[in-house]
Amino acid sequence: MASHHNGDMYDWMIKGDPALEDIFRFDYQTQTISMRGRSGVSDGAHVMTGPVYICGAEPGDTLKIEILDMKPRKNPVTGRSYAANGIADWGWQKRIVGNRHVDSTFIYEIIMDADGYAMWAEPRLYFKWKDEAGKPLVKVPCWPTN
Template identity: 30%
Template sequence: MSWGYFDNSQEPVCRVESGDIVRIETVSHHAGDAPDYMMDEGVRKIYDEIDVENRGPGVHIVTGPIHVEGAEPGDVLECRILNLEPRLPYGSNVCANWGLLYDDFDDTEYVTIYEVDQETQTAHARFQYEYPDLYDTPGRIIDPKSVDREPVLADIRVPVRYHFGTAGVAPAADGKIDTVPPGIYGGNVDNRNFNVGTSMYYPVQVEGGLFTAGDSHIAEGDGEISGTAIEAHVDAVVQFFVRDDIDISAPLLETEEYWMTHAFDADLDIATRKAALEMISFLEETKGLSEPESYSLLSVAADFQSTQVVNGEKGMHCKLRKDLFPPSSD
Protein backbone atom coordinates (compact mmCIF):
# COMPACT_ATOMS: atom_id res chain seq x y z
CA MET A 1 0.00 0.00 0.00
CA SER A 2 1.32 3.43 -0.98
CA TRP A 3 0.17 6.97 -0.26
CA GLY A 4 0.09 9.43 -3.12
CA TYR A 5 2.11 7.76 -5.86
CA PHE A 6 2.49 5.06 -8.49
CA ASP A 7 5.96 3.60 -8.98
CA ASN A 8 6.78 0.91 -11.52
CA SER A 9 9.84 -0.15 -9.49
CA GLN A 10 7.72 -1.32 -6.54
CA GLU A 11 7.71 -5.01 -5.68
CA PRO A 12 4.31 -6.55 -6.39
CA VAL A 13 2.15 -7.40 -3.38
CA CYS A 14 1.05 -10.52 -5.27
CA ARG A 15 1.45 -12.27 -8.60
CA VAL A 16 -1.56 -13.73 -10.40
CA GLU A 17 -2.41 -15.42 -13.68
CA SER A 18 -4.79 -14.14 -16.32
CA GLY A 19 -8.28 -15.16 -15.22
CA ASP A 20 -7.46 -15.11 -11.49
CA ILE A 21 -9.80 -13.47 -9.00
CA VAL A 22 -8.39 -11.10 -6.37
CA ARG A 23 -9.87 -9.40 -3.31
CA ILE A 24 -8.63 -5.83 -2.87
CA GLU A 25 -9.13 -3.64 0.19
CA THR A 26 -9.04 0.08 -0.59
CA VAL A 27 -8.70 2.74 2.10
CA SER A 28 -9.69 6.40 1.76
CA HIS A 29 -7.33 9.28 2.42
CA HIS A 30 -10.38 11.15 3.82
CA ALA A 31 -10.89 9.01 6.95
CA GLY A 32 -9.51 11.82 9.12
CA ASP A 33 -12.44 14.04 8.14
CA ALA A 34 -14.54 12.10 10.67
CA PRO A 35 -12.31 9.62 12.51
CA ASP A 36 -15.12 8.59 14.86
CA TYR A 37 -17.09 7.36 11.83
CA MET A 38 -14.47 6.49 9.23
CA MET A 39 -11.65 4.86 11.19
CA ASP A 40 -11.44 1.33 12.53
CA GLU A 41 -8.31 -0.27 13.96
CA GLY A 42 -6.94 -1.27 10.55
CA VAL A 43 -7.48 2.14 8.98
CA ARG A 44 -5.93 3.87 11.98
CA LYS A 45 -2.87 1.63 11.68
CA ILE A 46 -2.31 2.70 8.06
CA TYR A 47 -2.53 6.37 9.01
CA ASP A 48 -0.11 5.82 11.90
CA GLU A 49 2.43 3.74 9.99
CA ILE A 50 2.75 5.83 6.80
CA ASP A 51 4.53 8.99 7.93
CA VAL A 52 3.60 12.31 6.35
CA GLU A 53 7.13 12.45 4.89
CA ASN A 54 6.35 9.25 2.93
CA ARG A 55 3.14 10.60 1.42
CA GLY A 56 2.90 12.26 -1.95
CA PRO A 57 3.37 13.80 -4.41
CA GLY A 58 -0.34 12.92 -4.73
CA VAL A 59 -2.99 12.34 -2.08
CA HIS A 60 -4.60 8.94 -2.61
CA ILE A 61 -3.94 5.78 -0.63
CA VAL A 62 -3.57 3.02 -3.23
CA THR A 63 -3.41 -0.76 -2.88
CA GLY A 64 -1.00 -2.79 -4.99
CA PRO A 65 0.74 -3.26 -7.27
CA ILE A 66 -0.55 -6.60 -8.57
CA HIS A 67 1.59 -8.36 -11.17
CA VAL A 68 -0.42 -10.22 -13.83
CA GLU A 69 1.68 -12.89 -15.53
CA GLY A 70 1.99 -12.49 -19.27
CA ALA A 71 0.98 -8.82 -19.40
CA GLU A 72 3.46 -6.95 -21.57
CA PRO A 73 3.56 -3.49 -23.17
CA GLY A 74 1.32 -3.68 -26.22
CA ASP A 75 -1.19 -5.88 -24.39
CA VAL A 76 -4.36 -4.73 -22.66
CA LEU A 77 -5.21 -5.57 -19.05
CA GLU A 78 -8.91 -6.06 -18.33
CA CYS A 79 -10.09 -5.45 -14.77
CA ARG A 80 -13.57 -6.90 -14.29
CA ILE A 81 -15.47 -5.83 -11.16
CA LEU A 82 -17.25 -8.76 -9.49
CA ASN A 83 -18.20 -7.18 -6.18
CA LEU A 84 -17.88 -3.91 -4.26
CA GLU A 85 -18.97 -3.29 -0.67
CA PRO A 86 -18.12 -0.70 1.98
CA ARG A 87 -15.73 -1.50 4.80
CA LEU A 88 -17.55 1.10 6.90
CA PRO A 89 -20.95 2.59 5.96
CA TYR A 90 -19.67 6.19 5.92
CA GLY A 91 -17.99 8.52 3.47
CA SER A 92 -16.81 12.10 3.18
CA ASN A 93 -17.46 14.76 0.56
CA VAL A 94 -15.30 17.89 0.58
CA CYS A 95 -16.19 21.23 -0.99
CA ALA A 96 -12.50 21.80 -1.47
CA ASN A 97 -10.08 24.52 -2.52
CA TRP A 98 -9.47 22.62 -5.78
CA GLY A 99 -13.20 22.41 -6.51
CA LEU A 100 -14.85 24.26 -9.37
CA LEU A 101 -16.73 26.85 -7.26
CA TYR A 102 -14.28 27.49 -4.41
CA ASP A 103 -13.85 31.16 -5.31
CA ASP A 104 -17.62 31.57 -5.57
CA PHE A 105 -18.08 30.44 -1.95
CA ASP A 106 -15.72 32.97 -0.33
CA ASP A 107 -12.81 30.52 -0.25
CA THR A 108 -14.56 28.43 2.41
CA GLU A 109 -14.27 24.65 2.50
CA TYR A 110 -16.91 22.29 3.88
CA VAL A 111 -16.93 18.59 4.78
CA THR A 112 -20.16 16.60 4.56
CA ILE A 113 -20.28 13.11 6.05
CA TYR A 114 -22.70 10.64 4.46
CA GLU A 115 -24.06 7.35 5.78
CA VAL A 116 -25.14 4.36 3.70
CA ASP A 117 -28.53 2.75 4.27
CA GLN A 118 -27.85 -0.84 3.20
CA GLU A 119 -31.54 -1.69 2.94
CA THR A 120 -32.40 1.05 0.46
CA GLN A 121 -28.90 1.32 -1.07
CA THR A 122 -28.94 5.07 -0.65
CA ALA A 123 -26.73 7.53 1.19
CA HIS A 124 -27.88 10.44 3.34
CA ALA A 125 -25.95 13.26 4.97
CA ARG A 126 -25.25 12.90 8.70
CA PHE A 127 -23.73 16.36 9.15
CA GLN A 128 -21.60 19.10 7.62
CA TYR A 129 -18.90 21.33 9.10
CA GLU A 130 -16.68 24.15 7.96
CA TYR A 131 -13.12 22.95 7.54
CA PRO A 132 -10.93 24.75 10.13
CA ASP A 133 -8.28 25.97 7.68
CA LEU A 134 -6.91 24.96 4.27
CA TYR A 135 -7.49 21.37 3.19
CA ASP A 136 -3.96 20.73 1.94
CA THR A 137 -2.44 17.91 4.03
CA PRO A 138 -3.22 14.33 2.94
CA GLY A 139 -4.60 12.32 5.82
CA ARG A 140 -4.97 15.05 8.41
CA ILE A 141 -7.15 13.91 11.32
CA ILE A 142 -9.73 16.42 12.56
CA ASP A 143 -10.74 16.25 16.22
CA PRO A 144 -14.56 15.95 16.17
CA LYS A 145 -14.76 18.33 19.13
CA SER A 146 -12.90 21.06 17.25
CA VAL A 147 -15.63 21.68 14.65
CA ASP A 148 -19.36 22.42 14.69
CA ARG A 149 -21.24 19.60 13.01
CA GLU A 150 -24.60 20.72 11.63
CA PRO A 151 -27.40 18.58 10.14
CA VAL A 152 -27.89 19.19 6.40
CA LEU A 153 -29.74 17.88 3.34
CA ALA A 154 -32.72 16.63 5.34
CA ASP A 155 -34.76 13.86 3.67
CA ILE A 156 -32.47 13.75 0.61
CA ARG A 157 -31.26 10.31 -0.48
CA VAL A 158 -28.45 9.71 -2.97
CA PRO A 159 -28.37 6.37 -4.86
CA VAL A 160 -25.31 4.33 -3.91
CA ARG A 161 -22.91 3.61 -6.76
CA TYR A 162 -19.68 2.11 -5.45
CA HIS A 163 -16.70 2.43 -7.77
CA PHE A 164 -12.93 2.81 -7.93
CA GLY A 165 -11.99 6.47 -8.39
CA THR A 166 -8.33 5.66 -8.96
CA ALA A 167 -7.26 2.43 -10.66
CA GLY A 168 -4.96 1.34 -13.43
CA VAL A 169 -1.64 -0.07 -14.50
CA ALA A 170 1.74 1.36 -13.58
CA PRO A 171 2.93 4.30 -15.71
CA ALA A 172 5.91 3.78 -17.98
CA ALA A 173 7.72 6.78 -16.48
CA ASP A 174 10.15 5.97 -13.67
CA GLY A 175 9.96 7.30 -10.12
CA LYS A 176 7.05 8.35 -7.95
CA ILE A 177 4.19 9.47 -10.20
CA ASP A 178 1.49 11.73 -8.73
CA THR A 179 -1.87 9.95 -8.23
CA VAL A 180 -3.95 13.09 -8.83
CA PRO A 181 -3.90 13.62 -12.62
CA PRO A 182 -5.22 10.69 -14.69
CA GLY A 183 -3.33 9.42 -17.72
CA ILE A 184 -3.30 6.81 -20.47
CA TYR A 185 -2.44 4.21 -17.82
CA GLY A 186 -5.63 5.05 -15.92
CA GLY A 187 -5.09 6.37 -12.42
CA ASN A 188 -7.55 8.98 -11.15
CA VAL A 189 -10.09 8.49 -13.95
CA ASP A 190 -13.14 8.95 -11.66
CA ASN A 191 -15.71 7.30 -13.91
CA ARG A 192 -18.71 6.55 -11.70
CA ASN A 193 -19.81 3.82 -14.14
CA PHE A 194 -16.84 1.58 -13.25
CA ASN A 195 -18.88 -0.58 -10.89
CA VAL A 196 -20.03 -4.18 -10.42
CA GLY A 197 -20.47 -6.03 -13.71
CA THR A 198 -18.26 -3.71 -15.75
CA SER A 199 -14.74 -4.01 -17.14
CA MET A 200 -12.08 -1.35 -17.58
CA TYR A 201 -9.39 -2.04 -20.16
CA TYR A 202 -5.94 -0.48 -19.72
CA PRO A 203 -3.06 -0.34 -22.22
CA VAL A 204 -0.20 -2.10 -20.41
CA GLN A 205 2.84 0.14 -19.91
CA VAL A 206 5.29 -2.17 -18.09
CA GLU A 207 5.82 -5.90 -17.62
CA GLY A 208 3.13 -7.48 -15.46
CA GLY A 209 0.86 -4.45 -15.74
CA LEU A 210 1.27 -3.73 -12.00
CA PHE A 211 -2.35 -2.92 -11.27
CA THR A 212 -3.14 -0.55 -8.39
CA ALA A 213 -6.48 0.72 -7.05
CA GLY A 214 -7.81 3.12 -4.41
CA ASP A 215 -9.74 6.37 -3.94
CA SER A 216 -13.01 4.44 -3.83
CA HIS A 217 -16.38 6.15 -3.74
CA ILE A 218 -19.91 5.57 -2.51
CA ALA A 219 -21.40 7.93 -5.11
CA GLU A 220 -20.29 10.64 -7.52
CA GLY A 221 -21.82 12.99 -10.05
CA ASP A 222 -20.30 13.47 -13.49
CA GLY A 223 -17.86 16.34 -13.07
CA GLU A 224 -17.19 15.79 -9.32
CA ILE A 225 -17.37 19.58 -9.16
CA SER A 226 -16.87 20.19 -5.41
CA GLY A 227 -13.49 18.43 -5.57
CA THR A 228 -14.44 14.98 -4.29
CA ALA A 229 -17.13 12.33 -4.50
CA ILE A 230 -18.36 10.55 -1.35
CA GLU A 231 -14.93 9.19 -0.45
CA ALA A 232 -14.98 5.84 1.36
CA HIS A 233 -13.23 2.57 2.17
CA VAL A 234 -14.45 -0.11 -0.24
CA ASP A 235 -13.57 -3.81 -0.47
CA ALA A 236 -13.53 -5.17 -4.01
CA VAL A 237 -13.45 -8.52 -5.76
CA VAL A 238 -11.98 -8.25 -9.24
CA GLN A 239 -10.86 -10.55 -12.03
CA PHE A 240 -7.95 -9.87 -14.36
CA PHE A 241 -7.52 -10.89 -17.99
CA VAL A 242 -4.60 -10.23 -20.32
CA ARG A 243 -6.06 -9.29 -23.69
CA ASP A 244 -4.30 -9.19 -27.06
CA ASP A 245 -7.49 -8.77 -29.11
CA ILE A 246 -8.11 -5.11 -28.24
CA ASP A 247 -6.00 -2.19 -29.44
CA ILE A 248 -6.41 0.96 -27.31
CA SER A 249 -4.24 3.88 -26.27
CA ALA A 250 -6.28 5.04 -23.25
CA PRO A 251 -8.63 3.40 -20.73
CA LEU A 252 -11.79 1.88 -22.22
CA LEU A 253 -14.85 0.98 -20.10
CA GLU A 254 -17.36 -1.68 -21.04
CA THR A 255 -20.70 -1.83 -19.23
CA GLU A 256 -23.74 -3.94 -20.02
CA GLU A 257 -25.10 -1.17 -22.25
CA TYR A 258 -22.18 1.04 -23.30
CA TRP A 259 -18.64 1.40 -24.55
CA MET A 260 -16.85 4.44 -23.09
CA THR A 261 -13.56 5.87 -24.27
CA HIS A 262 -11.61 8.28 -22.05
CA ALA A 263 -9.34 11.23 -22.63
CA PHE A 264 -7.63 13.77 -20.39
CA ASP A 265 -6.31 17.28 -20.83
CA ALA A 266 -6.13 20.55 -18.89
CA ASP A 267 -8.43 21.93 -21.63
CA LEU A 268 -11.82 20.20 -21.61
CA ASP A 269 -12.31 20.98 -25.32
CA ILE A 270 -9.11 19.12 -26.13
CA ALA A 271 -10.12 16.23 -23.87
CA THR A 272 -13.42 16.02 -25.76
CA ARG A 273 -11.60 15.93 -29.09
CA LYS A 274 -9.29 13.18 -27.83
CA ALA A 275 -12.18 11.10 -26.49
CA ALA A 276 -13.90 11.34 -29.88
CA LEU A 277 -10.76 10.26 -31.71
CA GLU A 278 -10.36 7.34 -29.28
CA MET A 279 -13.90 6.17 -30.02
CA ILE A 280 -13.43 6.58 -33.77
CA SER A 281 -10.28 4.49 -33.59
CA PHE A 282 -12.11 1.87 -31.51
CA LEU A 283 -14.97 1.70 -34.04
CA GLU A 284 -12.54 1.34 -36.94
CA GLU A 285 -10.67 -1.43 -35.13
CA THR A 286 -13.59 -3.43 -33.73
CA LYS A 287 -16.63 -2.59 -35.89
CA GLY A 288 -15.02 -2.02 -39.28
CA LEU A 289 -16.41 1.49 -39.67
CA SER A 290 -14.63 4.17 -41.66
CA GLU A 291 -13.66 7.51 -40.14
CA PRO A 292 -16.55 9.39 -41.85
CA GLU A 293 -19.01 6.70 -40.73
CA SER A 294 -17.76 6.85 -37.15
CA TYR A 295 -17.73 10.65 -37.07
CA SER A 296 -21.36 10.77 -38.21
CA LEU A 297 -22.39 8.10 -35.72
CA LEU A 298 -20.81 9.93 -32.79
CA SER A 299 -22.61 13.13 -33.68
CA VAL A 300 -26.02 11.48 -33.75
CA ALA A 301 -25.72 8.75 -31.11
CA ALA A 302 -22.82 9.30 -28.70
CA ASP A 303 -22.89 11.21 -25.43
CA PHE A 304 -19.87 13.18 -24.28
CA GLN A 305 -19.80 13.53 -20.50
CA SER A 306 -17.33 15.16 -18.16
CA THR A 307 -15.83 12.49 -15.93
CA GLN A 308 -14.24 15.09 -13.65
CA VAL A 309 -13.10 18.72 -13.91
CA VAL A 310 -11.05 19.03 -10.70
CA ASN A 311 -7.89 16.94 -11.10
CA GLY A 312 -5.72 19.22 -13.19
CA GLU A 313 -6.05 16.96 -16.22
CA LYS A 314 -9.78 17.15 -16.83
CA GLY A 315 -11.56 14.00 -17.96
CA MET A 316 -14.07 13.41 -20.73
CA HIS A 317 -15.66 10.14 -21.74
CA CYS A 318 -17.43 9.33 -24.99
CA LYS A 319 -20.36 6.98 -24.35
CA LEU A 320 -21.84 4.85 -27.14
CA ARG A 321 -24.61 2.27 -26.85
CA LYS A 322 -23.60 -1.31 -27.66
CA ASP A 323 -27.04 -2.22 -29.03
CA LEU A 324 -26.50 0.08 -32.01
CA PHE A 325 -24.55 -2.76 -33.53
CA PRO A 326 -25.65 -6.27 -34.59
CA PRO A 327 -24.96 -8.83 -31.84
CA SER A 328 -22.28 -10.53 -33.93
CA SER A 329 -20.21 -7.32 -34.02
CA ASP A 330 -19.79 -7.09 -30.22
Protein backbone atom coordinates in the same frame (compact mmCIF):
# COMPACT_ATOMS: atom_id res chain seq x y z
CA MET B 1 -12.62 1.11 2.08
CA ALA B 2 -10.04 3.23 3.83
CA SER B 3 -9.04 6.55 2.33
CA HIS B 4 -7.41 9.76 3.43
CA HIS B 5 -10.93 11.09 4.08
CA ASN B 6 -11.37 8.68 7.00
CA GLY B 7 -9.55 11.22 9.14
CA ASP B 8 -12.32 13.75 8.49
CA MET B 9 -14.41 12.06 11.22
CA TYR B 10 -12.12 9.87 13.32
CA ASP B 11 -14.77 8.82 15.86
CA TRP B 12 -17.15 7.50 13.20
CA MET B 13 -14.77 6.21 10.55
CA ILE B 14 -11.69 4.91 12.42
CA LYS B 15 -12.16 4.63 16.20
CA GLY B 16 -12.70 1.06 17.37
CA ASP B 17 -11.52 -0.53 14.11
CA PRO B 18 -8.08 -2.02 14.89
CA ALA B 19 -7.06 -2.28 11.22
CA LEU B 20 -7.86 1.38 10.53
CA GLU B 21 -6.43 2.56 13.85
CA ASP B 22 -3.15 0.91 12.81
CA ILE B 23 -3.12 2.80 9.51
CA PHE B 24 -4.19 6.17 10.94
CA ARG B 25 -1.95 6.26 14.02
CA PHE B 26 -0.47 9.74 13.72
CA ASP B 27 0.63 12.07 16.47
CA TYR B 28 3.35 14.67 16.85
CA GLN B 29 5.96 11.94 17.47
CA THR B 30 4.75 8.99 15.39
CA GLN B 31 3.73 8.47 11.79
CA THR B 32 2.99 4.86 10.84
CA ILE B 33 3.53 5.33 7.10
CA SER B 34 5.76 7.72 5.22
CA MET B 35 3.66 7.88 2.04
CA ARG B 36 0.07 7.44 0.94
CA GLY B 37 -1.18 3.85 0.96
CA ARG B 38 -0.93 1.06 3.49
CA SER B 39 2.26 -0.36 1.97
CA GLY B 40 4.12 2.86 2.78
CA VAL B 41 5.55 3.11 -0.73
CA SER B 42 2.85 5.25 -2.36
CA ASP B 43 0.11 2.93 -3.57
CA GLY B 44 -1.01 5.31 -6.30
CA ALA B 45 -3.86 7.62 -7.02
CA HIS B 46 -6.70 5.39 -5.80
CA VAL B 47 -6.70 1.88 -4.38
CA MET B 48 -9.75 0.83 -6.43
CA THR B 49 -9.14 2.54 -9.76
CA GLY B 50 -5.40 2.63 -10.05
CA PRO B 51 -2.94 3.03 -11.36
CA VAL B 52 -2.74 -0.75 -11.63
CA TYR B 53 0.04 -3.02 -12.87
CA ILE B 54 -0.81 -5.48 -15.65
CA CYS B 55 1.80 -8.01 -16.80
CA GLY B 56 2.68 -7.30 -20.43
CA ALA B 57 0.87 -3.96 -20.61
CA GLU B 58 2.79 -1.15 -22.29
CA PRO B 59 2.39 2.64 -22.04
CA GLY B 60 -0.44 3.69 -24.34
CA ASP B 61 -2.31 0.36 -24.09
CA THR B 62 -6.03 0.66 -23.39
CA LEU B 63 -7.23 -1.42 -20.46
CA LYS B 64 -10.75 -2.26 -19.41
CA ILE B 65 -11.04 -2.95 -15.70
CA GLU B 66 -14.29 -4.04 -14.10
CA ILE B 67 -14.82 -3.88 -10.35
CA LEU B 68 -16.94 -7.00 -9.83
CA ASP B 69 -17.70 -6.72 -6.14
CA MET B 70 -17.31 -4.06 -3.49
CA LYS B 71 -18.96 -3.66 -0.10
CA PRO B 72 -18.64 -0.78 2.34
CA ARG B 73 -16.44 -1.47 5.34
CA LYS B 74 -18.39 -1.48 8.61
CA ASN B 75 -16.81 -0.24 11.81
CA PRO B 76 -16.73 -3.31 14.10
CA VAL B 77 -17.83 -1.26 17.12
CA THR B 78 -20.72 0.71 15.63
CA GLY B 79 -21.72 -1.67 12.82
CA ARG B 80 -22.07 1.37 10.57
CA SER B 81 -20.24 2.51 7.47
CA TYR B 82 -19.43 6.11 6.60
CA ALA B 83 -17.96 7.93 3.64
CA ALA B 84 -16.58 11.42 3.16
CA ASN B 85 -16.53 13.74 0.21
CA GLY B 86 -14.73 17.04 -0.07
CA ILE B 87 -15.28 20.17 -2.10
CA ALA B 88 -12.13 22.19 -2.57
CA ASP B 89 -11.00 25.46 -4.11
CA TRP B 90 -7.81 23.85 -5.41
CA GLY B 91 -6.89 21.16 -7.93
CA TRP B 92 -9.38 19.89 -10.49
CA GLN B 93 -12.38 21.30 -8.59
CA LYS B 94 -10.96 24.82 -8.76
CA ARG B 95 -12.11 25.10 -12.36
CA ILE B 96 -15.69 24.42 -11.24
CA VAL B 97 -15.88 26.66 -8.17
CA GLY B 98 -13.89 29.48 -9.76
CA ASN B 99 -12.64 32.12 -7.36
CA ARG B 100 -15.13 31.29 -4.62
CA HIS B 101 -13.44 30.15 -1.43
CA VAL B 102 -15.05 26.75 -1.12
CA ASP B 103 -13.41 24.12 1.02
CA SER B 104 -15.79 21.83 2.85
CA THR B 105 -16.44 18.22 3.77
CA PHE B 106 -19.57 16.08 3.77
CA ILE B 107 -19.83 12.93 5.90
CA TYR B 108 -22.39 10.35 4.75
CA GLU B 109 -23.70 7.19 6.37
CA ILE B 110 -23.87 4.32 3.89
CA ILE B 111 -27.23 2.55 4.15
CA MET B 112 -26.83 -1.11 3.24
CA ASP B 113 -29.11 -3.97 2.32
CA ALA B 114 -29.18 -7.28 4.23
CA ASP B 115 -26.25 -8.61 2.18
CA GLY B 116 -24.02 -5.64 3.03
CA TYR B 117 -24.23 -3.84 -0.31
CA ALA B 118 -24.66 -0.07 -0.39
CA MET B 119 -28.16 1.10 -1.33
CA TRP B 120 -27.77 4.84 -0.74
CA ALA B 121 -25.90 7.40 1.33
CA GLU B 122 -27.52 9.76 3.82
CA PRO B 123 -25.77 13.03 4.72
CA ARG B 124 -24.88 13.15 8.42
CA LEU B 125 -22.48 16.07 8.77
CA TYR B 126 -21.27 19.05 6.77
CA PHE B 127 -18.50 21.43 7.76
CA LYS B 128 -16.69 24.22 6.03
CA TRP B 129 -12.94 24.68 6.29
CA LYS B 130 -12.96 28.32 5.16
CA ASP B 131 -15.30 31.28 5.42
CA GLU B 132 -16.53 33.23 2.39
CA ALA B 133 -13.36 35.37 2.40
CA GLY B 134 -11.12 32.30 2.32
CA LYS B 135 -9.99 32.54 5.95
CA PRO B 136 -9.63 29.21 7.80
CA LEU B 137 -12.50 28.23 10.09
CA VAL B 138 -10.76 25.13 11.39
CA LYS B 139 -7.31 25.50 12.92
CA VAL B 140 -5.26 22.49 13.98
CA PRO B 141 -2.19 23.07 16.17
CA CYS B 142 1.08 21.56 15.00
CA TRP B 143 1.90 20.42 18.54
CA PRO B 144 -0.04 19.71 21.75
CA THR B 145 -1.38 22.87 23.36
CA ASN B 146 -1.30 21.60 26.94
